[in-house]
Amino acid sequence: ALGLPVVVAPTAASAAPPSGSPALTSVIPAPAEVSPASGSFRLGPLTVIRTQSGSAAAKAVGEQLARALRPSTGYPLPVVAITPRVLPTISLLLGANESRLGDEGYRLQVDARAVTIRANKPAGLFAGTQTLLQLLPKEIDSPTFVRRSWNVAGGSIVDFPRFAYRGAFMDEARHFHTPAEIKAYIDEISRFKINHLHLHLADDQGWRIQIDSWPKLTTVGGGPGTGVDGVGPGFLTKADYRDLVRYAAARYVTIVPEIDMPGHVNAAQVAYPELTCDGVAPPPRTDTEVGYSSLCISSETTYRFVEDVIRELAAITPGPYLHIGGDEAHATTDADYLTFQQRVLPLVTKYGKTAYGWNEIAKSPASSNAVAQYWDTATTNPTVAAAVTRGTKVIMSPANKAYLDMKYDRNTPLGLSWAGYIEVQTAYGWDPGTHVTGIPESAILGVEAPLWSETLRSIDDIEFMAFPRLPAIAELGWSPATTHDWPSFASRLGAYGPRWTLRDVNFYPSPQITWQ
Numbered sequence: 052a053l054g055l056p057v058v059v060a061p062t063a064a065s066a067a068p069p070s071g072s073p074a075l076t077s078v079i080p081a082p083a084e085v086s087p088a089s090g091s092f093r094l095g096p097l098t099v100i101r102t103q104s105g106s107a108a109a110k111a112v113g114e115q116l117a118r119a120l121r122p123s124t125g126y127p128l129p130v131v132a133i134t135p136r137v138l139p140t141i142s143l144l145l146g147a148n149e150s151r152l153g154d155e156g157y158r159l160q161v162d163a164r165a166v167t168i169r170a171n172k173p174a175g176l177f178a179g180t181q182t183l184l185q186l187l188p189k190e191i192d193s194p195t196f197v198r199r200s201w202n203v204a205g206g207s208i209v210d211f212p213r214f215a216y217r218g219a220f221m222d223e224a225r226h227f228h229t230p231a232e233i234k235a236y237i238d239e240i241s242r243f244k245i246n247h248l249h250l251h252l253a254d255d256q257g258w259r260i261q262i263d264s265w266p267k268l269t270t271v272g273g274g275p276g277t278g279v280d281g282v283g284p285g286f287l288t289k290a291d292y293r294d295l296v297r298y299a300a301a302r303y304v305t306i307v308p309e310i311d312m313p314g315h316v317n318a319a320q321v322a323y324p325e326l327t328c329d330g331v332a333p334p335p336r337t338d339t340e341v342g343y344s345s346l347c348i349s350s351e352t353t354y355r356f357v358e359d360v361i362r363e364l365a366a367i368t369p370g371p372y373l374h375i376g377g378d379e380a381h382a383t384t385d386a387d388y389l390t391f392q393q394r395v396l397p398l399v400t401k402y403g404k405t406a407y408g409w410n411e412i413a414k415s416p417a418s419s420n421a422v423a424q425y426w427d428t429a430t431t432n433p434t435v436a437a438a439v440t441r442g443t444k445v446i447m448s449p450a451n452k453a454y455l456d457m458k459y460d461r462n463t464p465l466g467l468s469w470a471g472y473i474e475v476q477t478a479y480g481w482d483p484g485t486h487v488t489g490i491p492e493s494a495i496l497g498v499e500a501p502l503w504s505e506t507l508r509s510i511d512d513i514e515f516m517a518f519p520r521l522p523a524i525a526e527l528g529w530s531p532a533t534t535h536d537w538p539s540f541a542s543r544l545g546a547y548g549p550r551w552t553l554r555d556v557n558f559y560p561s562p563q564i565t566w567q
């Protein structure tokens with residue numbers, strides 16, 4: 052690989068960006084093709100945002116773009132369907148009619164008169180607007196008015212994702228994060244073209260989603276004293292969850308709910324002792340041990356519970372995936388684990404969803420139409436490789452590369468270190484398509500960056516661990532492998548840092564990066 056993004060028509064000197072404006076290549080994740088050209092577009096007080104007539108979704112993307120641009124520029128930026136030709140225009144148009152763009156790709160053209168984003172689908176328009184925000188001077192991210200000129204470097208970008216699934220993750224169980232915090236994280240991840248948010252909604256320390264047929268799951272399992280150290284209580288009502296699904300969808304993010312089982316169920320068993328084999332409620336747990344709890348595999352009550360939960364969760368989840376955990380079931384025998392998965396994986400299908408689970412589900416023959424989330428630190432795993440030959444798809448989250456809850460180095464105040472320290476270069480330095488022997492790129496749906504919350508409380512904590520590593524994982528998921536280049540990524544990241552500062556987003560100022 053030559054490194055830098057594919058520059059199709061380099062015209063170096065003539066294409067120098069206007070002062071204070073990023074180069075057309077200075078985008079995270081790196082676009083597939085960038086063709087700088089001379090000239091530039093000036094966003095000014097008369098600029099209008101024109102959106103595809105007849106498309107409410109395109110109009111909504113235009114309104115979101117206007118809301119992002121108004122505070123710092125102070126310009127009115129009306130969103131219109133038809134524009135007088137003389138006005139400087141940002142156009143968001145459907146009907147790109149270019150198959151390689153797929154559902155999420157876009158073409159962005161910048162010249163003196165207009166910025167034009169074309170896509171096949173509204174998701175592509177949204178992606179294009181996220182690129183455009185990065186092409187404006189960094190002060191565009193100021194929450195208050197900035198007096199300056201707002202130029203965009205001339206040229207064109209053709210961009211589309213390498214993988215369909217690019218995921219972020221929040222652990223609601225170990226410490227509950229509020230809907231406002233989840234929305235704040237959605238705002239930030241969607242800037243990097245992350246398109247799924249996996250919510251870990253139940254674990255030993257807490258149960259965080261309302262289930263009407265088992266109400267004590269939340270009144271007890273999400274109540275006071277739950278969470279690690281007993282200080283992370285709370286739960287999402289179904290109304291909260293539906294609102295989050297809508298909020299995420301407006302940013303082209305799909306919510307992926309997870310209920311972890313047959314292990315990681317202590318909070319459910321505290322609320323409902325009939326979910327244990329002896330019928331005795333275990334003590335509530337607020338420590339960070341794993342692998343000690345198990346549903347009672349031989350009990351029909353277990354399957355009534357599991358089916359109720361899956362049915363109710365599927366009913367409020369428009370996205371295709373329902374994650375059933377399946378990790379670290381050390382208190383379940385191997386035979387029981389297979390018995391459980393043989394019954395439960397098909398239940399997800401019964402309620403219209405694709406089953407998704409941690410890579411241990413690959414042990415089950417019933418996983419062949421499921422998705423396995425690879426969290427192993429090894430680069431070989433014969434069980435997962437064998438499942439892949441039977442049809443199982445894989446999402447890559449190797450813990451020693453993609454876990455955002457691992458410390459950056461020994462001095463990081465937050466996080467764990469069981470999978471090692473993960474500096475930003477380590478997070479960036481792997482290829483999802485070749486990382487594991489026997490898991491070819493054709494079997495890989497994409498990547499996800501888990502962020503477990505044993506040590507994390509506030510949104511500041513979450514941001515400190517996610518940034519700047521999440522953009523590294525986002526680039527591995529979106530950008531063509533040919534653009535993979537650490538010096539390029541490091542320099543684009545260094546230029547990005549001030550945008551987080553302007554938006555009051557916390558981040559770890561890694562010494563591997565020259566921050567601007």
Ligand code: TNX
Nearest residue numbers: 341378379409426456467503
């Ligand atoms: C392992 S990763 C777990 C989680 C912990 C995490 C901490 C996985 C599938 N299970 O229960 O929170 O490590 O890094």
